[in-house]
Amino acid sequence: MTARTSPPKISFREVTRSFPVKGGTFTAVDRVSLDVGEREFVTIVGPSGCGKSTLLNLAAGLAEPTSGEVVVDGRRVTGPGPDRGMIFQQxxxxxxxxxxxxxxxxxxxxxxxxxxxxxxxxxxxxxxxxxxxxxxxxxxxxxxxxxxxxxxxxxxxxPDVLLMDEPFGALDSLTRVQLQDQLLDTWRQQTRTVVFVTHDVEEAVYLAGRVVVMAARPGRVHQVIDIPLPYPRTEETRLSAEFAALRNQVWGAVHHQEAPAEPPAR
Known part of the structure; x- marks a missing residue:
């Protein structure tokens, strides 16, 4: 269900997104390159301000890269389209x-x-x-x-692609788990490419075939971790030693990143 194919369904190619701010420029994501395969379920996790939502907005066509490009099915994204569905936290x-x-x-x-x-x-x-x-x-x-x-x-x-920006973030823990299972059930019934942003490491591991760990200041891909757990996933999956090891691996990648070097004083 998560095998990657060539060419990729979604391709971020050296994507940078910057915003003018008082006194300079803020770079939300910096030279991000990432491929997502046909029918793959990818989660993106990382600290606040690492550009997770920015990447989704770029893929959805709700924002344009400052440099680089986002390509879906071999076509450069220039705006929203019916081939990409977006689901927000609200x-x-x-x-x-x-x-x-x-x-x-x-x-x-x-x-x-x-x-x-x-x-x-x-x-x-x-x-x-x-x-x-x-x-x-x-x-x-x-x-x-x-x-x-x-x-x-x-x-x-x-849509061929489903882009989900922390859709379960505001829910209580029990409802969240129930909707995770239902999302996987619907994905298995109508398999499509899913990119799912979350702050929750356990959620990221439970849902995905691959977890993309982002780093902040500026936002960039820190590590991509394969999740070789079979589908369907169940409560037994959550309680397994394999799941715990993968969760710890992702947790370590998210929370033990080296802080970026401070820019030199001018």
Whole structure:
């Protein structure tokens, strides 16, 4: 399920993203090169300010690199597209629309016909286990159910790539674990390329075929760690010695990085 293919599905090629700030320039990511394979599940983890979300925004076409390029399916990313679905930590649901109306929104904008829109919407809702809540408004849903709705909305437009920016970060630990398992279940049913940003080392290891560890100031790839644990993953996976060893390896890569050298005084 995580075998890499050539050419890659997503390729970051010497990508730098800088922002003007008072008194100079802030570099969010610096010369990042990374390939993600077809149908691969990759997690990105690292300290705050290491550019994890910036990389997702660049892949989504929500931001442009200062230098370098992001390529998806051999084409340079120049803006958002239906081939890439983005899921944020905040649910970003329309509060006045039901679950069904929220999920079908992208399809409606794309001009998909009513019958096909209904079929794809219902399929996505069932996939995330919200069939009994299709007509509910977001205010009546729990945080976990709102995030399932957001995931269903992304799945409904059938993107080749799913970009997820700490989607479970605001949830309680039990709901988080449940949604991790459900995400892997849906990924196995409708396998696509997933890039998933998280601050949680255990989450990064549990979900991924590879974990990309970022370093900060400026953001760059510090280490890429293969996760040779078989799918499907279960509670037994979390309790295994192999999982513990990989978690410790990633934890060490994240939390025992050498601080970057301070720039010389001018």
């Amino acid at each position: 649910y970003a649901l329309f509060p006045w629309l039901s679950v069904r109306r929220n999920v079908e929104f992208g399809l409606r904008v794309a001009g998909v016909g009513a019958a096909e829109r209904r079929r794809r919407t219902d399929e996505a809702i069932d996939l995330v286990g919200l069939g009994d809540f299709a007509d509910a408004l977001p205010k009546t849903l729990s945080g976990g159910m709102k995030q399932r709705c957001a995931i269903a909305r992304a799945y409904a437009v059938d």
